[in-house]
Amino acid sequence: MNTLRTITLSILTIASLALLGCEDPVPTDYTEEVVLEGFVIVGEPLNNIRVFRSLPITDTFKIENASVKDAVFTVKADGTELPIEFVDDSLGGTYRAVDTAYRALPGVTYTVEMRARGKVITGSTKTPPLFTWVRPPADTFQYPGINNELVRDPSLDIFWTAVPGVTQYIISMEAVDTLGYGVYLTPPTDDTNRRVRTEDRFDDGTLISSERTRYGFALQPSTPVVWSIFKWFGKQEIQILAPDKAFSDWFRMVGFGRRSQYDYRLSSVKGGLGTWGSASTIKWSSFLKKDKP
C-alpha cells in the first residue's frame, strides 16, 4: 500500500507540474502568399483582375503596398487566348484584356494561368447564361425610416428569371452619386446626399468600409426590398448577379458576414490564394428618397 501511496502522490505531483507551460505565444512569423482575384462578368470588359501578395500581420494591409505588377497571364476563352496587360492606378492597379472592346460572353469557359513571385496560380470558370427582369425595381423608393424598416411593402418585391445551375443570387446596391441628391428631384433642390446610417469606423475615425456598394443574397429569383441594404440615399444602381460557384464562394468569404480569417474552402484557384469566378448580371437604376430632408 505504501508503494501505491507513493505512486499516487508522484503522479499527481508530476501532473500538476506538467500543466504549466502549455501556452503557445501569438506567432508573428510572416509567410508570403500570392493572391489572384479575378471576376468575369458577362457583357462587361475583362478588367476585374488583381494580383497582390499578403503582408505581415504586424503591418496595415494596403492594396497599393501589396500589389504585384509584373504578373504574367495566360487567359483563354474556350481555348482562345486573350492577351492581358497591367494598368496602374492609385489603388495598386489592375490587369485587363488588351482588347478593351472585348465583352465577356455567356456560357464560355475562361481559364487563367498566372505566374508571379515564383508561384503559378490557375483557375477556370464557365460563365452563367443570360437572364432578364420579370419585375424590375421601382424607379423610386421611399425610405420608411429606421423605426419602420420592418414594415414590408409587397409592391416593392422584385423578380427575375431563374438561371439554371445557380443556387444563390447576389444582389448589389451601388450608390452611384454620393454627393448629389436634390439634383435628381423634381423640381431640383440643392440638397446633398448622405449615408443612411453611421458606418463602423477605425479607431482613427476613418470609415472601415468606404465603398459605395452593399451586397445581399437570395436563394430564389425574387426578393423583397431590404432597406438595410442601402448604404446611401439618392441614385442607386441595383444589380442582380447570377454567379458561378467560385464567385458565390468568394462572396461568402468577403461580401457577406465579413470574415476575419481566410477560408481555403471558399477559394477556387490552385497554387495560391484567391478566386477566379464569373457571373451574368442584370441592372436597374432607382432612386432612394430620404425619410426626411
Next chain:
Amino acid sequence: MLTTAVGISLAAVEPSPDKGAINGFIEDTTSKETLVGATVMVKGTKLGAYTNKSGYFSIANIPTGDQIIVISSIGYIRKELTVRIEAGTSVKLRVQMVQSKTTTKEVLVSAERAEDKRQISISQVNIPMEQLSQIRIGGEADIFRALQMLPGVLSSSQISSGLYIRGGSPDQNLVLLDGMTVYNPTHLFGFISAFNNDAVKDVDLIKGGFPAEYGGRMSAVLNITQKDGNRDHVEGLVGIGLISSRASLQGPLGNGSWFIGGRATYLDLLLGLLPEDPESPFPNFNFYDVNAKLTQNLSDDDKISISGFLTRDKLNFEQPGLLFNVGIGNRATSLRWSHIYASDLFSVATLSASRYDNGFDGNQAGFEFAIDNSITDYSLKTEFEWFAAEDLTFKFGYEGTIYNFTYEQNTSGRTDGSTNNQSSVFLLDVWDNIHSVFAQNTWNITDAVSLQSGLRANYWSKSEQLLFDPRLALRFQLTDGIALKAAWGIYHQYLRLASAPDFTFFDTWLPTDNTVPPGRADHYIVALETQPFEGFDFNVDVYYKKLHNINELRQNNTQARKVSDVFYIGNGETYGAEFFLQKKMGQFTGWIGYALGFVYSQFDSINQGVTFRPKFDRRHDLKITGLFRLNERWEFGASFMFQSGQSYTGATSSLGGRMPGWDGGIVMVNPSQRWGLRLPSSHQLNLNVNYNTTLFDLPFRIFLDVFNVYSRRDIWFRFYDTTEAIPTVTDVRLLPILPTISFELKF
C-alpha cells in the same frame, strides 16, 4: 438500534434444490424511494449483488440455514439482518435503510460499499447526488457542471455545459432520463443543464466501453433516474437562486408515489429593472423546466411509472430594423413497467416519446425569415435480466425507435405563405426507424476472473443497413484491493448533430442517409482499480478510441438537400490516461482527478487534409473537489480545475478581399495550422458554504457560493480583429468572480 421495518415474504421460485435464494428491493426508510446501486452481501460468503436501476437485486445458491444479509449504500447506515434460507425457495425482501445524517462518526456516516467482484463496469462513475449537488455555478446545482469536474470530461468553455468525453463530442453521448432519450439537455443555450437536481435520484456516467444494452452513440452514456417520490408523506421544497427559482412537491398516492418539480428563470424580470437604451435594448430571455413522475406498485411483482420532462427556452430581441424570436425545448414522456417473473428473472419495458425542437424567426429591415427543426422519437425498449446462476447473469432485449425529423427553412423574405418559390422554402419531413436486439452475459469464470460479453445488432431502415456491435469486458481481481479491467467494443452511431461548438443555438439532429456512412467508434480500455488507503478508491484508466466517419458542420453551405451537404465526414483518434482518487465516505469527501488526453481529427476538406486537433482538445486536465461537513449546520465545499488551454488558430499574414465594384475591400488573416496553437491554461477555484438551519420550524438551507474566487477570466476564444488598422489579436474572456447567495426551504 435499527428501527426500520423489514418485510419478508416467500415466493415460489426455482433455485438449486439444496440451496435457497433471496431477491427484492432496497428502499429509503423515510421516502420509501428505491435505492440504486446498494450492495447486498451474504456475510461469510462471496455471494452478493448490486441493486439495479429499479432498486431490485437477486442472489441465488445461498446455503440453507440462518444467513446474515449485509446491506449497504452510500449515505445510509449499514444494515445486517438474519434471514432463514430454505432449500428450493427464494425469500423476497423489502429492506428499508436509514440515512446517516445524524452522526459524525465516520464508521456510521456512510455505509461501506463492499466491492462486488462480479461488477465489471469499466469507466463507470457513479457520484452520489449529495456530492453532485455541492458543485454549483451561480448558485445553481448542475449535474453537467459536476460531471465536468471528472477527469476526461471536458467542456468547450466555462459557459458551456456540453460534455466532451474522452475526445467525443456531446452528440456522441447517449443521455437517458428514465429511459427517455433527451436530445438537448441544456438551458441558456448550453450554459446550464436542463436537469433539475431536485428531481434526480441517481446519475450514472459510463465514459466508454459501455455494454451491449446501450447503443446508438459512439462515446458515452449518461443514465439519469428521476425520483419516484415520497411514498410515506407529502413533502416539498422551494429554492431561490440567482438564475432561477425552483420548487418541488412529492407524496404518496395509492400504492405508490408522485413527484413534480420545476424551475423557472427570472432573468427577463431582472433585466427589466435596468435602464435600457432604446437603440440597443436588452433581449428578453426566459426558460423553465418541469419534471414529473407517477409510480404505482400494481403487485409485489409489478411496478409502473410514468415520467414526464418538459423544458423551454425563449429569446426575443427587438430593435429598430431588426426583430427575432428563438424557441428551444424538449418534451419527453415514458411509461415504464417493471415485472418480476421469478426471483431470477426481472424485466423492464419502457415505452417513451421524446421531442426536441428549435425555431428561429425574424425580420430584418422588411426581410422575413424562419427556420424550424425538430426530432421526435417513439421508442419501445424491453429488457430482461436473468440471474441464471450465482456466477452467470444474462441481459437481453429489444429496442425499437421510430424517428421523425423535420426541418423547415424559409429564406424567401416572406413568411406569410405568399411565396410559391420552392427553392427558398425548404421542407424536410423524414420518417425512419431503427430496430436493435442485444444480449449480454456476465460470467464469473473463477473467483478472480469475470467476463462480460455482448452483441448488439442494429437495423436502420432508411439506409437499409444491418450492423453489429460486439462488446467485451474483463475483470481480473489481482489482490483484495486491486482489480484489472479491460474492455473492447464497436459502437455505431446513426444520428448526427449539426451544431456550433460553443452554443446549442440551432442544434439540428439528422439521420444517416445513403450519402454518408454511419459513424463508428472502436473502444479499447484498460483500467486498474485500487484502494490505496482506507476509504479511498484510486482508479487508472487508459483508453484508445478510433473514430470513423465523424462529422464537422459545413458552415459555408446555405443550401442543403442531403446529409452530405450539411457535414464534412472524416476520421479521428483519441487516447489518453485518467487518474482518479476518490473519497466517497466520511466527514470529508471529494476527489482528485487528472487526465492526459490526445484528440486528433482528419478531414479531406478541412485544414487542406492535414490532421488537426479539435478546439476542445486539452492536453492536461486536473480536477479537485472537496466537501467538508463540519457539523449538522455547516458544510464547506471547494472545487478547483486546472487545464491546458484550448486550441486556437494563428495567422501567417494578412490579405485583402473585395467584390467587383468595391473601391476598398476587407482585410483577412491567412490562417496557420487549424487549431494548431494553444491558449493559456484555464484554472478556476469555486468555494461554497452551506448553512443548515430552520425557518418556521422547517429545514432551511442557505448557500453561499463564490464562483471563480480569484477572478481568473478564462479566454473563451481568440481571434484577429481585422477591423483595426493592423490586425489585432483579441481575446474574448469569460466570467469574473461571481458571488451568489441562494436559499432552500423544505416542508
